[in-house]
Amino acid sequence: xxxxxxxxxxxxxxxxxxxxxxxxxxxxxxxxxxxxxxxxxxxxxxxxxxxxxxxxxxxxxxxxxxxxxxxxxxxxxxxxxxxxxxxxxxxxxxxxxxxxxxxxxxxxxxxxxxxxxxxxxxxxxxxxxxxxxxxxxxxxxxxxxxxxxxxxxxxxxxxxxxxxxxxxxxxxxxxxxxxxxxxxxxxxxxxxxxxxxxxxxxxxxxxxxxxxxxxxxxxxxxxxxxxxxxxxxxxxxxxxxxxxxxxxxxxxxxxxxxxxxxxxxxxxxxxxxxxxxxxxxxxxxxxxxxxxxxxxxxxxxxxxxxxxxxxxxxxxxxxxxxxxxxxxxxxxxxxxxxxxxxxxxxxxxxxxxxxxxxxxxxxxxxxxxxxxxxxxxxxxxxxxxxxxxxxxxxxxxxxx
Numbered sequence: 588x589x590x591x592x593x594x595x596x597x598x599x600x601x602x603x604x605x606x607x608x609x610x611x612x613x614x615x616x617x618x619x620x621x622x623x624x625x626x627x628x629x630x631x632x633x634x635x636x637x638x639x640x641x642x643x644x645x646x647x648x649x650x651x652x653x654x655x656x657x658x659x660x661x662x663x664x665x666x667x668x669x670x671x672x673x674x675x676x677x678x679x680x681x682x683x684x685x686x687x688x689x690x691x692x693x694x695x696x697x698x699x700x701x702x703x704x705x706x707x708x709x710x711x712x713x714x715x716x717x718x719x720x721x722x723x724x725x726x727x728x729x730x731x732x733x734x735x736x737x738x739x740x741x742x743x744x745x746x747x748x749x750x751x752x753x754x755x756x757x758x759x760x761x762x763x764x765x766x767x768x769x770x771x772x773x774x775x776x777x778x779x780x781x782x783x784x785x786x787x788x789x790x791x792x793x794x795x796x797x798x799x800x801x802x803x804x805x806x807x808x809x810x811x812x813x814x815x816x817x818x819x820x821x822x823x824x825x826x827x828x829x830x831x832x833x834x835x836x837x838x839x840x841x842x843x844x845x846x847x848x849x850x851x852x853x854x855x856x857x858x859x860x861x862x863x864x865x866x867x868x869x870x871x872x873x874x875x876x877x878x879x880x881x882x883x884x885x886x887x888x889x890x891x892x893x894x895x896x897x898x899x900x901x902x903x904x905x906x907x908x909x910x911x912x913x914x915x916x917x918x919x920x921x922x923x924x925x926x927x928x929x930x931x932x933x934x935x936x937x938x939x940x941x942x943x944x945x946x947x948x949x950x951x952x953x954x955x956x957x958x959x960x961x962x963x964x965x966x967x968x969x970x971x972x973x974x975x976x977x978x979x980x981x982x983x984x985x986x987x
Contacts, residue, residue, distance in 0.1 A: 615651030615678070618643065619685065622660050633657075633685070640666045640692070650675035650707060654682045656690030664694030664715070670704040670734070676742025676768060679709040689714050689749075696720040699727045699750065706730070706740035706766055710748065717752030722780050727753035732761035739767035739801055746770070751778040756810070760787035765799035765832065772806040776813070781824045783810025783843070788832025791863040791893045793921060798834035798864065805830075808841045810858075815850030815880060823884065825849060825856040827877065833864040841872045847885055847908075848878040855884025858907065860891055867897035877907045885909040886943075887936055892916035892951075895924045902931045910947040910970075911936035911962070917950035925954040935964035944970030 616631060620643060624636030630646075636657070637643065643654055644667045656662055666682065673680040682700065684690040692699045695718030702708055708730075715727045727750035732740055743759060743766050750756035756776030759766050765788050776783030788799025808828060815825025827843025830836045843858030850856050858874030861867045869888060879885030885908025890897050892915065904911030911933025916923035933945035945962035947970040948955055 615649075615653075617653040617655060618646065619655050619657070620662065621657040622662070640664055648672040648680045650678035650680065652680050654680070655685040656683070656692070656713070658684040658686040658688040658690055661691040661693050664692045664700070665698040666692060666700045668702040668705050668708065673702075673705045673707040675707040677707075679707045679742060679744065681709040681711070682713070683711040684713060689747075691716060694718075694721055698725045698729050699753070700729070701725075702730045704732055704734050704740070707742045709744040711744070711746045713748050715748060715750045721753050724754060726755040726758035726785075727751070727779070728757045729755075730759045730766055732765055733763065735763060737764055739764045739799065741767050743769040745774060746772045747774060749775045749777075751776070753779050754781050755779055755785045756783045756813070758782075758785045758787070759800065759803075760785070760832065761799050762789060763799070767801040769800065769802070770804045770806075771808060772804075774808050776808065776810045779813045780816050781813070782826040782829055783813045783846070784808060784828045785826070786830045786833055786836075788863070791832065793893065796865075796893070799832040801834045803830060803833050803836040805836075805838045806840055810841070810843045811845050813846045815847045815856060817849040817851060817880065819850075820852055822852055823850055823854045823856045824852070825878075826860070827858040827874065828860075829857075830861040830867060831863050833861065834866055836861065836864060836867040838867075838869045839871050843872075843874045844876045846877050847880070849880050851880040853881065853883070855879035855881050855886075855909065857884060857886040857889040857909070857913070858904075860886070860889035861894050861897060862891040863893040865895045865897065867894065868900070869898070870900045870902060873903045875905045875907065877909075879908050882941070883909070885937075885939070886913045887911045887933070888931075889913040889915060890923065890926045892918060892921035892923060894926060895922075897926045899928045900930050903934075904931070904936050905934040906938060907936040908939045909937050910943040910945065912946045912960070913943075914948045914952050914955055915950055916952060921951060923950070923952045923955075927956040928960065929956065930959040931961075933960065933962045933964075946970070
């Protein structure tokens, strides 16, 4: 798989980006938005609601403010935040719904919600939908950081959202540093192109590793039917959940399935995986029916190149095109070290003929611990690449 993800998101796609903000206030305010409202109103009650997201974009949202969209109503996106908005993890700006059901943010050509160089934001209880142009260019909910000289920005929470029809459903990362203390939970990310969920950073430097993002927590996220990009002939697309450039990450009770069938690049996608990261724990999760349009990958779970001190445990992989569980690093200058795969189940993975086993360790892999797993079906084996074995891996057979 690829050791790099595109770290940049196009900063404008036919937009006038951010309008002049209204006057700042230190008071925490709740703004209401309703298609039956008026942008000439003050927005401070359901009876005096604003009408459009353009009016929200023109406001300065200070720490502690809340924006509520009427449940069940549809709003034309994008909703935009920049470095003047939010910024306090202890007093986040909250964006959600009120009334019956979840509001719908529909953005056919641009992001659904885009936060540029800011954090301290809590997004909840929304449906975000894209269209044909958005599927090729932008994320549904996107947090992007490119301010030079800053470390990670603190505090992003995304919960109870459904995102579909974008390049990535949810994407969090940066060109230099990214984000810290990110929680994504109880959400459904489907029918996107490159990934349901992508956390990413700049290209990894093997001789001086650094990580753009820290403390990423993903719980009860379902990523499915993310197709892959048949026009991308260089790198993997069609992933479920992927962590890149992360120091300290936890994926728990999450599911990835039916992803990746249009990826025909020389490297393929996986259901749930990490690359260029350290201290990752993926547990209590399920990956099944993940596919590839090419001849490689389509794996259930993967700790890929430049991943260290990480664990796959108590997971279930079944009916994937590739390995149920993969440890992999083959490109020059990459490594995979001190990772563990234990107490997992792999069934009927791989489904396609090839060199994969139910659990596969291949390439520049050192210090691997593989034990206590159950492997059944046609791929009922651990496949160990000779190069990996030559690098003194500690490999134990599964305990059936």
